[in-house]
Structure formats: structure tokens, C-alpha cells
Amino acid sequence: xRMRGWWVWxxxxxxxxxxxxxxxxxxxxxxxxxxxxxxxxNGRSEGGMxxxxxRRADELYQILIAFKQDRKQATVMQQHAKGYSDEQLxxxxxxxxxxxxxxxx
Amino acid sequence: MNASRRxxxxxxxxxxxxxxxxxxxxxxxxxxxxxxGGGFAGATAAKYLRLWDPGVSVTLVEANREFVSCPVSNxxxxxxxxxxxxxxxxxxxxxxxxRVTHDTATDIDPVKRVVKLGRGxxxxxxxxxxxxxxxxxxxxxxxxxxxxxxxxxPHAWKAGDQTMDLxxxxxxxxPGGVFAMHVPKAPYRCPPGPYERATMVAxxxxxxxxxxxxxxxxxxxxxxxxxxxxxxxxxxxxxxMIEYLPSAELAAVDAAAQTLKLEAYxxxxxxxxxxxxxxxxxPLARRSGLVGAGGxxxxxxxxxxxxxxxxxxxxIGDAVGAAPGMPKSGHMANQHGKVCAAAVLxxxxxxxxxxxxxxxxxxxxxxxxxxxxxxxSVHRYDREKKTMVTVPGASGVSPQPNAEEGxxxxxxxxxxxxxxxx
Numbered sequence: 001x002r003m004r005g006w007w008v009w010x011x012x013x014x015x016x017x018x019x020x021x022x023x024x025x026x027x028x029x030x031x032x033x034x035x036x037x038x039x040x041x042n043g044r045s046e047g048g049m050x051x052x053x054x055r056r057a058d059e060l061y062q063i064l065i066a067f068k069q070d071r072k073q074a075t076v077m078q079q080h081a082k083g084y085s086d087e088q089l090x091x092x093x094x095x096x097x098x099x100x101x102x103x104x105x
Numbered sequence: 106m107n108a109s110r111r112x113x114x115x116x117x118x119x120x121x122x123x124x125x126x127x128x129x130x131x132x133x134x135x136x137x138x139x140x141x142g143g144g145f146a147g148a149t150a151a152k153y154l155r156l157w158d159p160g161v162s163v164t165l166v167e168a169n170r171e172f173v174s175c176p177v178s179n180x181x182x183x184x185x186x187x188x189x190x191x192x193x194x195x196x197x198x199x200x201x202x203x204r205v206t207h208d209t210a211t212d213i214d215p216v217k218r219v220v221k222l223g224r225g226x227x228x229x230x231x232x233x234x235x236x237x238x239x240x241x242x243x244x245x246x247x248x249x250x251x252x253x254x255x256x257x258x259p260h261a262w263k264a265g266d267q268t269m270d271l272x273x274x275x276x277x278x279x280p281g282g283v284f285a286m287h288v289p290k291a292p293y294r295c296p297p298g299p300y301e302r303a304t305m306v307a308x309x310x311x312x313x314x315x316x317x318x319x320x321x322x323x324x325x326x327x328x329x330x331x332x333x334x335x336x337x338x339x340x341x342x343x344x345x346m347i348e349y350l351p352s353a354e355l356a357a358v359d360a361a362a363q364t365l366k367l368e369a370y371x372x373x374x375x376x377x378x379x380x381x382x383x384x385x386x387x388p389l390a391r392r393s394g395l396v397g398a399g400g401x402x403x404x405x406x407x408x409x410x411x412x413x414x415x416x417x418x419x420x421i422g423d424a425v426g427a428a429p430g431m432p433k434s435g436h437m438a439n440q441h442g443k444v445c446a447a448a449v450l451x452x453x454x455x456x457x458x459x460x461x462x463x464x465x466x467x468x469x470x471x472x473x474x475x476x477x478x479x480x481x482s483v484h485r486y487d488r489e490k491k492t493m494v495t496v497p498g499a500s501g502v503s504p505q506p507n508a509e510e511g512x513x514x515x516x517x518x519x520x521x522x523x524x525x526x527x
Contacts, residue, residue, distance in 0.1 A: 026447065027459045033153065033443040034465045037436055037521045041156070046523055048516020075503070075510050076467055076481050083463065083483025083499030 024098070028091035031084075032099070035092070043100050057097035064089040133453035134160035139220050139230040141210040141389065143167030145435040146422025147236030148198060149442030149525045155201045158450050164204045164228055166220070170194065172526065173264040175295060176435045177518045182261065182272045183305035185474055191264065191518065193526040213393045215415045232449045235395070235403075236422045236438070237387025238263075239294050245383050248358035257360040258378045262294060274377045275306055281316035285365060285375035287355050288323040289383040292402070294423050294433045296330035297480065299323075299381055301470035304335065307343040308473050319346055320375065322353035322367060330432070331470060334478040334502060342473070355380070386424035395420060402426030407486055407493050408458050409448035410441060421445045428493035431484055432466060439525055440464035462486050464493070469514035476506035477514045
């Protein structure tokens, strides 16, 4: 009885987690769309600014944090990155990775 | 989407059951969005609506078959780039499934939710997005009331034929002649644009006509944007050629005599005149009663860009009465377009609108053939002030003009044109 209750709870948690993952982070999608003006729609740049498409979330996050902390040289990104909390930068990195997973699009 | 379906969806959404619907059959499926104006703001909104929800029907109403970018057009005036380089058509939007109709919107009925077009078509909508750009207030410039007078004094503040007209006049300037321009009181489209123009005209004349003069009469008390950077460049590279004259209110213009009449400086005769007129939201917005106090700019809710006076009508781009520190720029217009597109889809789906929008401005000004100075800012929504505020510590400028950013400025132009029209 006790065991069964545990499984119901566990199964329910899994469902909720799966649902949360399936639901896109629309707020972060909106923040990330700002980047596309320079880095290209779907993160594919025509040149100059690097493409964002197909990169891993943790890699993008580390780059953004390095800009924010002046550990990585840039012309404008060290200024832009300071406009966001670390948490916002993490969600933006995840949104880009999700959008361009596998380099598709 | 018919009303009963929308009501049913709204009921579902409010009952928290919207997630039970199949993913693609969203509330926006079949909904009709009409976008009026195909510049940086309107084209971006149309494209991103379709990118984010291929089920939504989007019609873009734009009079012109081609768009010419104002950003970088001062390089065209200076002879270092072609107008073709900064011209785009609407095929990219068509490929995204946007229906593009080359017509002029003449009338809005926000109650029946219908837009009337010049050639007689009526477009019904669930949400209307207006990106009407700017209109010039020639009635505030005595002497430029007639079209004939205006034809002798190009503004070149909407890129295209006017850009080429000014370029021809500058390269035909008599040896040692005077080019004089007038900058209107802020707010106007592109705050650093007039100073970039003065600098790039001086750059062109330095080679072609080194004894020529560039006079910058500014209605503002000082350089409106990138002040220290422009002043430093004028001092170091264009000394004796560019003369900057602040607080220069324009009383009248004599177009035939190419003469400015200025309250503080008297009558000034030039060989080539360039007057950037005072501006307001495009005529459709003003005619439809969408402008706020002062009668010039549209007031919007910065979460959705929905008009404060017309429910269901959103206004984006230069026509918006900007929040403090938010410039009227192509980059900002592109960002308005995305925030507005996301909000419109959320509203059609009965979902909450993003309550924390964050947008960016990046602006490059050329000061020579290759070198550029930039200014950046990040703007976020402030819930208490209910407007956009500039994020402290996230703004910046180039330490000095540099060629690395000259290369990036052109990359910026091509990338933002592709993000908007591609």
C-alpha cells in the first residue's frame, strides 16, 4: 500500500516534469530573438558576428557570462551581456540551444 | 478564427485545459493578423508571427515593392556604397507564408476590425499591427509648404530617391561651396544620423572638394547622440571643414535662394541645403486618432505594443512615443516587431503575455571610409513605472573610431536586413 502510493507520486512527478520540458520557455524565446538582429534568424549569421546555431547551452552560457564579467574581449557584447541577470543569460543560452539543436533550421 | 471558436478556446485556457489541445491546433490557428507598413518594424513582426506560428494568417500591406534601408544610407550619400546594397524586396516574407499586398491602408475601423486599402480591398483582422514609420511636418517649416520648394531641399531622411538626389548635389557642389544642414528638435528618427551625415559628407568633400564647408545647424542645444565621439572626430579629422552651430531654431526657408533663416544666426545662404524636417507618426496613425498628447507619437503598452486608445491595434517602430532612453532606430524597430509578434500570438492563444520583455539597441555611425563609432543599450520593462527603462551599466560606446567595428557595422546591416526581410 505504502509502496503503491510512492509509485503514484513518482509517476505524477515524471508527468509534470515532462510537461514542463515540453512547454517552451516563451519568455526566453522572446529574449533570445533580440540576438537574431545581429546573429541571424535562427542564429545563422551572414558574416561578421558569429553564428549561434547548433551550439550547446552550457557553451553559450559560459561565453555570455565571460562577456558579462569582462573576461572575454568584445566590441559590444561585454556591454549587452551586462543588461541581463545570470539566470536570464542561462535561459537565453538554453533557448538558443533548443531552437537550433543538431544544427537544423 | 470565428468568435465561437475563440470563446471556446478562451474558456479552455482559463480553465487551465489549453495544454490538452494538440500542439499545432493553437488558438492562433486561422487567426488573421494584418500588418501595415513593411519597414524594419512591420516586416520583422510579419516574419516572426509566421516563424513562431505557421497556423496564423498574416497579411502585410506595403505600398512600395522594395525597401531601402536608412541605416548605412549616409555611406551612399558619401559615395562609398550603392543604394542597391541596402535595398531589399519582399520575396523573403512571401517565402515565410506572409501574404504581401502592395497597396496603401487608407482607413481603420477598430470596432468592426477592418482595414480599408486604397484599391478598394477590405481586410478583416483579429489583431492589427501598424508600423507606419514617420511623416514630415512641413507645415512647421515656413517656406517649404509647396512641393516645388521641397524638391529644392532634399531631406534624405527616408532612403531612396532622396538619398541619390542629395548625393548628386554634394558631388556637384562648386569648389569651396557650402553644404548646410538643419537638425530638428528631438525626438526624431535615428538620433546620431544627422551627425553621421555631416561627418560622411565632410569625408566625401575632403577628397573631392577640400575647401568646401559643412555647416550643421542644430535645433537642439547640443549633439543629441554620441556627442563626445562626434565632437572629437570633428576636431581631429574635419577641423575647419565642419562647423557645428547649436540651438539653431529654424524660422523660415527660402528654397529658391537656398537660404536658411535662423533665430539665433540670421540668414545663411548655402549652395546645397539639407533640411531634416520635424517628424510625427505616419499619417494613418495620426488620421486614426492613435497619437497621444502633443499629436505626434502613438502611446502603447510596452508589453504588447497595443495602442492605449484602440484595443486590438498594436503600433511598433518609429511611430511609437518612445520610453525614456529608447531611440527611434531600425534596430529598436526590429526588436519592437518581435516583442509585438510574441504578444499578439499569446493574446490570440489566450496565454499570458511576457511580462518581462528585454530589448537591445546597437547603433553604428561611420565617421570615415572604414571607421565607426557605436552606441549600445539594453532596455527592460519596469513593472512599477509601466514603461521601458535603460538597464544601468549595460550601455556603452566605442572608445574611439575603429575599423574593426567598420567591418562589423556592415555585417550588422546585412544581418539585420536578413533577419527582417530574409
